[in-house]
Amino acid sequence: MALKFDLLKTDGGARRGRVHTAHGDFETPAFMAVGTAATVKALTMDQVAATGTQVILGNTYHLMMRPGGDLVERMGGLHKFGGWRGPILTDSGGFQVMSLSNLVKMREEGVEFTSHIDGGVKHFLRPEDSVHIQHQLDSNITMVLDECLHLPTMRERAEKNVDMVTRWARRSRDAFIDRDGYGIFGIVQGADFPDLREKSARALTEIGFDGYAVGGLAVGEPQSVMFDMIAATTPHLPTDRPRYLMGVGTPLDILGAVERGIDMFDCVMPTRAGRTAQAFTRNGTMNMKNARFRDDAYPIDSECGCPACKLSRAYIHHLIKCNEILGATLLTQHNLWFYQDLMHGIRQSIEQGRFAQFKKEFIDRYTANKQ
Secondary structure (H helix, E strand, O other): OOOEEEEEEEEOOEEEEEEEEOOEEEEEOEEEEEOOOOOOOOOOHHHHHHOOOOOEEEEHHHHHHOOOHHHHHHOOOHHHHHOOOOOEEEEOOHHHHHHOHHHEEEEOOEEEEEOOOOOOOEEEEOHHHHHHHHHHHOOOEEEOOOOOOOOOOOHHHHHHHHHHHHHHHHHHHHHOOOOOOOEEEEEEOOOOOHHHHHHHHHHHHHHOOOEEEEOOOOOOOOHHHHHHHHHHHHHHOOOOOOEEEOOOOOHHHHHHHHHOOOOEEEOOHHHHHHHOOEEEEOOEEEEOOOHHHOOOOOOOOOOOOOHHHHOOHHHHHHHHHOOOHHHHHHHHHHHHHHHHHHHHHHHHHHHOOOHHHHHHHHHHHHHHOOO
16 A cells, blocks of 8 residues: 555644554644754754654755765665654755756756755756655655746746646656555646646646645745635645645744645744744744843743753853854754644644634734734
């Protein structure tokens, strides 16, 4: 049996589910911690697991560049190499087509990357190569190679993009080796054109995937546009497959996307914020560099059970001002803990048929008291 998804409950557009993989299950809606280079920055994998994280994300492009798929395969795959025992999803490298666009040459066969590490070595990545590398990594969820566009973009460019990524998706699906507990996701594109989003979703559904991602969003467009594109996409995706919104996002983004039928999320935001002294709380975000925390004896968030919240704001502030590594570690773990508490609350509210109430109460509190 390939990757399996159980849809357990719905509440309006919100969905409560469970994904079964060869390395265990994860509950949805789920937030995946980003471990681009086989590490969630500043944390051990045991520290990541302690936050309630059940699934993490790696990146095919960066792992291809170093240490290389061959080496990771010899080490027994990403789970053994990095010490993560749960499910892993790997991005295909499609986002880097956009983020490293000055180092990229696109053509029908695939994409040529000039190394961002030394600027000299060139690497050619076809859809089939991306799938093969993800197989070497032993990723539980493989993503098809796609091309992510900057927004806004011209309609003609978006039309060509949808057609090409559909062809690449079929090549990726053909190259994927089916195994019990492993799956491959297609990625819906279409820029900010609702009809192209529908066209892409229908084309990918016809090919047939174990799950479907909504790509090409959270690239600078207004939140309202992102929500509109999700709403234009999810009605055309199979209800019995998980849906993944790539690269999103803020707590408010996640709540709005869950409302529109999304099951899975990833974003560097909580971990990057932790390394830059930002703390997420139920009352909004806090900048722990702020001098007002110098003699503050309260925890960051009195309702949080993470290690940082067993300490004072004053101590966290002290660590940050002294550039102590422990400060980044504690805040990173705290932020992931906060995100996983949010996801737990979302799942519970869907089970109880009160997601709309939960969403309103969370947003009212989160936005009312800027700290």
